Amino acid sequence: MSYVLAVDVGGTKLAAALVDEAGRLTGYRRMATPSGPYVGADDLWRALVELLDEVTGRVVPVGVGVGCGGPMIWPDGDVSPLNIPSWRRFPLRARLADRYPGVPVRVHNDAVCVAVAEHWRGAGKGHRNVLGMVVSTGVGGGLILDDRLITGASGNAGHVGHIVVEPEGPPCACGGRGCLEAVARGPGLVAWAQAHGWRTGEEMTGVDLAADARRGVPSAVRALRRAGGALGVAIASATHLCDLDVVAIGGGLSQAGAPLFGPLAAALRAHARMPFAARVEVVPAALGQGAGLVGAAALILAGDRYWPAP
Amino acid sequence: MSYVLAVDVGGTKLAAALVDEAGRLTGYRRMATPSGPYVGADDLWRALVELLDEVTGRVVPVGVGVGCGGPMIWPDGDVSPLNIPSWRRFPLRARLADRYPGVPVRVHNDAVCVAVAEHWRGAGKGHRNVLGMVVSTGVGGGLILDDRLITGASGNAGHVGHIVVEPEGPPCACGGRGCLEAVARGPGLVAWAQAHGWRTGEEMTGVDLAADARRGVPSAVRALRRAGGALGVAIASATHLCDLDVVAIGGGLSQAGAPLFGPLAAALRAHARMPFAARVEVVPAALGQGAGLVGAAALILAGDRYWPAP
Numbered sequence: 001m002s003y004v005l006a007v008d009v010g011g012t013k014l015a016a017a018l019v020d021e022a023g024r025l026t027g028y029r030r031m032a033t034p035s036g037p038y039v040g041a042d043d044l045w046r047a048l049v050e051l052l053d054e055v056t057g058r059v060v061p062v063g064v065g066v067g068c069g070g071p072m073i074w075p076d077g078d079v080s081p082l083n084i085p086s087w088r089r090f091p092l093r094a095r096l097a098d099r100y101p102g103v104p105v106r107v108h109n110d111a112v113c114v115a116v117a118e119h120w121r122g123a124g125k126g127h128r129n130v131l132g133m134v135v136s137t138g139v140g141g142g143l144i145l146d147d148r149l150i151t152g153a154s155g156n157a158g159h160v161g162h163i164v165v166e167p168e169g170p171p172c173a174c175g176g177r178g179c180l181e182a183v184a185r186g187p188g189l190v191a192w193a194q195a196h197g198w199r200t201g202e203e204m205t206g207v208d209l210a211a212d213a214r215r216g217v218p219s220a221v222r223a224l225r226r227a228g229g230a231l232g233v234a235i236a237s238a239t240h241l242c243d244l245d246v247v248a249i250g251g252g253l254s255q256a257g258a259p260l261f262g263p264l265a266a267a268l269r270a271h272a273r274m275p276f277a278a279r280v281e282v283v284p285a286a287l288g289q290g291a292g293l294v295g296a297a298a299l300i301l302a303g304d305r306y307w308p309a310p
Numbered sequence: 311m312s313y314v315l316a317v318d319v320g321g322t323k324l325a326a327a328l329v330d331e332a333g334r335l336t337g338y339r340r341m342a343t344p345s346g347p348y349v350g351a352d353d354l355w356r357a358l359v360e361l362l363d364e365v366t367g368r369v370v371p372v373g374v375g376v377g378c379g380g381p382m383i384w385p386d387g388d389v390s391p392l393n394i395p396s397w398r399r400f401p402l403r404a405r406l407a408d409r410y411p412g413v414p415v416r417v418h419n420d421a422v423c424v425a426v427a428e429h430w431r432g433a434g435k436g437h438r439n440v441l442g443m444v445v446s447t448g449v450g451g452g453l454i455l456d457d458r459l460i461t462g463a464s465g466n467a468g469h470v471g472h473i474v475v476e477p478e479g480p481p482c483a484c485g486g487r488g489c490l491e492a493v494a495r496g497p498g499l500v501a502w503a504q505a506h507g508w509r510t511g512e513e514m515t516g517v518d519l520a521a522d523a524r525r526g527v528p529s530a531v532r533a534l535r536r537a538g539g540a541l542g543v544a545i546a547s548a549t550h551l552c553d554l555d556v557v558a559i560g561g562g563l564s565q566a567g568a569p570l571f572g573p574l575a576a577a578l579r580a581h582a583r584m585p586f587a588a589r590v591e592v593v594p595a596a597l598g599q600g601a602g603l604v605g606a607a608a609l610i611l612a613g614d615r616y617w618p619a620p
Contacts, residue, residue: 128463145455146462150456150553152586154553159553160550162546167543236486243461243465271489272486273485276462276463277466277469
């Protein structure tokens, strides 16, 4: 059996596993991402190396696939994750290539890896034109068209969170205004809900909001309706431009279920009226927490589709 | 020398020419599209055949490429152009294949052909990720990513005119609301300008409006500012999703020049702030009236990029 080492680098956790050709994970390990004022770039690197050594044991992987928070220089794999301040233009791919010589090492955006996983083995399997979305602290995604991952001019295709849904809407962290992410990201939505009567507390997250919406708490339901409407508008735009088969939505907020997907479907129906657009299917992501690792492995195991020669 | 027969079928005119491998047109002919209550599907077909016979003379083309108003069943080439009521599911590709046996016959959306032409030989040449737009009676387009024409699930990718720019905006002919086309299409913009003091008259078109805007007529300038703002928002959305290099804009309204492109650039700057998106170039289309024929020919002459195996 040959295995790919799959790695997921986020601001909250580091995770890794071995992945076989069927997309099955073994040896899964995770740890909280070391952070704080005394954690330097190399401290974080050493922690990651230890984690990877635990995962691989004596196995020599046939390749290393990595999903990492953006932005990054693609395909070089110099990463500057927004939520990992100690890594700025950190040469993650080069460091891993030194450590795993003679095998391919490929690094892509973490939301792109989730989208790839959903196309390869999840809710988008069998479809040629898929948008995968992660609605969580931010709103990210990846775009598969005609059965191939779209990278775009600089590896940044799939930034679905910055489709404009309200030109005069709230300011976005990107510097723009009215982006889908500005409206529908978990923390923004929590703040909006709290301003409209939802229970206060700094610890509240999008997952709590989703849970309350499922229980029918009115202010939470209204917040999810707002997010769903914005998602429906953005998906209509993406479908008109790219003629999609399936949109797969994951991330903490998607756990709300009907309170999110109902308003989403209504907004999409209102804006996507031409037959080709009306037939797009919006479905919950199927792979859950492990999706990022499965997609990172697919960068190696199905490179013909997911790693177009840059 | 071998030639492709290139054909452009629109509600206003039929045009055709022979195109060589360098994209040069010879034998160009055009005629007004026969229309009216007594023009049947076969009358229109016979008029087209006569035009094509004039163009080809004794030349036997190595293929036939056609741009036609949508919608259509792609790749079958059964066409139902909105502006040609006598053709509903007319088997244009099959009829042409009977008439030009043994050579490929390929039919695609006319705006897609313009986008293909701009990528192949025009303003997008040398770039791998290009959105071509036609801003005219409608707003159409075509999408080239990683150097290949994107067809999408049903051949309908590139419907940039239905990116949503104002979720609560004016109703659109597609049945939706607030689409780019609803705001920026020529006739809609003329009506808006006339409601805001521009010269009245039923004969006024987007081209007249563009000319007045260039002369500084205030109501025309305001109308073009409105269109430019909507275009900037739509292009920001498309760039975030697809990571574009270049957007090439043609069609009658684009002749306004600065009164359109200035407000467009301002809206784009306001909404596309991340470095990868801010670097997108928006340029006027380079090929003018013949673009549709050049792109139709490219469906044959550069089929590896522009006619992905369906």
